[in-house]
Amino acid sequence: MSGISRRKLFGLGAAGVAAAGAGTLAVRSLPGEDATTHAAATSDAVPFYGEHQAGIVTPAQDRLHFVAFDVTTKDRAELVDLLQSWTAAAARMTQGQEAGAFGAVGGVPEAPPDDTGEALGLPASGLTLTIGFGPTLFDERFGLAGRKPKALADLPKFPGDALLPELSGGDLCVQACAHDPQVAVHAIRNLARIGFGRVSVRYSQLGFGRTSSTSRAQATPRNLMGFKDGTANLKLEDTAMLGDHLWVAAEDGADDGADDGADWLTGGSYLVTRKIRMHIETWDRTSLAEQEAIIGRTKGEGAAHGSAKEFDEPDFTRKGPDGESLIADVAHVRLAHPSSHGGVRMLRRGYNFVDGSDGLGRLDAGLFFISYQRDAHRQFVPVQLALARQDVLNEYIKHVSSGLFAVPPGVRDAGDYWGRALFS
Template identity: 55%
Template sequence: MSHDEQTSAAAGPSGSAAAASPSGRDASAGVSRRDLMGLAIGASATSLVVGAGAGLVGGAAYGQDQARRVMDAVAPASGIHQPGITTPVQEHLHFAAYDMMARTTRDDLAELLADWTYAANRLMQGLDVSATGALGGSPEAPPDDTGEAVGLPASNLTITFGFGPSLFDARFGLEGQRPPGLERLPAFLGDDLDPLRSDGDLCIQACADDPQVAVHAIRNLSRIAFGRATIRWSQLGFGRTSKTTAAQTTPRNLFGYKDGTANILADDTAALDQNVWVSASEGPAWLAGGSYLVARRIAMLIETWDRTRLAEQDRVVGRDKAAGAPLSGGDEFTAPDFGATDATGKPRIDRRSHVSLAHPDNNGGIRILRRGYNFVDGTTDLGRLNAGLFFLSFQKSPDRFITLQKALSTDAMGEYLRHVGSGLWAVPPAPASGASIGAGLLGA
């Protein structure tokens, strides 16, 4: 969508999208949440993202130039799909998994998702979570918004929601709606999973080019969930380890290698349809146009890797560290030649290298869309970096990821990695205008 199209398609600061929170009441008119549902959930007919010119942030009026900068920073609309999948990968992440609280009902779940949808639309415009926001409410009550993003632009914020296998049980009457493939991921060789950093009824992926904007989003969505859902675990990430557009350079991971060279790009619609989006014939109706999200917290044994000679690092990865080219020759974007041999007859790309085992040519053509991030969470009790890769991927079926992960069971890189967290969620399509995320699932 062009800038002009975004402007004309979206509600401005005085439009319906900024009117009131669906969980509360309009302060001036006493309008109920149910009355506002048709007005408050974004102006785009096919996407969570509203490419609106946000004229108010934290209750302060912006000048025209500043408002335009906010508009330009809003992540572009993504059709029927949620933002944060094919959107150009931002530099920072705050990911959170949630569990619904005991004794919550289907109505509680529907209300939470409606409130989250309303708030997400505002946050992605660079607005506070409600019209009163951080500074405009009663001095005798806690502010609606925590305020740490006042004055900051939208920073390309995207917010993506997912539903975990555990959500589909008798608590909410969703047993018959669970997709057949939506099961807890099986145990993989080398897993050392922490149950307190795995799974969850719901998940939210917040990505932005400003870390404070991403943290602000999760912080406020968690506040909105109070009494209905609690955070099970969360993860901060920095330094993207993939790209989704040709204009983005290939980033490097904490091992120093280019990561995501062959990732699926946003303009490759055929590859997205074949590998990422769930079609109407491949899942329940409520998931058509959606995808499946896998998150894996992968600890890297940084100190061990740093003491490994360069030639061995290249062998393990299957690529040249400097240029990112496959060891069979060429440049970064040259297709690996797994039949190429050196003067002694040995394969130039080791059969157990990461590139060899993960490549579509060796896995029946399976491809996934990656959106991973680096993380450093201080040091361990042994004084080593508590660091690694927060792996995120989108694929049209969980079986595709499972097949690839099993193929990596003999990966030479496994000596330097520990998989310590894991989760799988179904990611529904973006809601229609006036609806909330998951409306197709809940029939709301």
């Protein structure tokens, strides 16, 4: 534990509590928007077409329905046709329309409807749909092996991982975010319906209460441990840093070194998902001083110990009256901070989840972590390794699922489709 005992760590918490005051909780995000402009209200539509897919730098909406698919067809043409059909449906649904041209009630009565109907009468609610391609899509089935990006190599096994294979991986993923949970569920349900016979659902996850802000117009939200989450997150206003840390560049290359191997991903990103179950009941019996020492921030204001405000830069050199660091070597904020990893950053947009309770009455709850980055192996992996090896918070959490996906650039117009450059 980097030369500091767990008991000593808890002692540092009290000093941090005394150093900063309490704050208040902002409970609602501001309106959904595309990469550059705010929508007028949470009911409004987010533009679907653009240089980058919506749902990445889009200010995080309130609700999530994430799904990973296994591709069951072995026919490349069928897969392309599915992606074209999905793109057309996504373009419609994100604008508040029904998934198909004839909708839920406008087709032939003897045939299944073009839309499942549960979102009839509901507005677009800021819906965004974002697709990703998993490493397994680049096997021998579709002739894509030579176009697999080098950064799409499997993530390593991290210390303490308790991953469930059935909740991890996937050939394809779709992230649906919206301000209305029924709109997000409707979107995923219709994509699964359209994909019947060509894909099957591997796993899905509902989320609520975003755990990151992706715009400075949004207040920092809280996770189920009660702490503000994602204070140091990348924001859509950080244009230069987005180019450095988020969007894949042409020179990032392919696994075989070919100049044109992964050019299809230029302008895209890499998506990492981790389902992190929290031992809520144990955490709730932990003292406030101990909780704050583990995180390295105050629970009220969210300020790093030794600072007054949430967005004050943590001073990791500052000492307390006893001569020890106010922020312990094993505090979460120190281990995760960009300054501990050569300045690398990620864009996080995770969500809380509660999936009922287990047989002992304990909540099956926690954080569905989502991050976007230019290269997960250079950004996510070093941070997660540090956390897995040293973070005292590991006593209260368990990682049960994991995924890595290449997220293609945006759909330019109605003649384009998700992943077109990959299959060209």
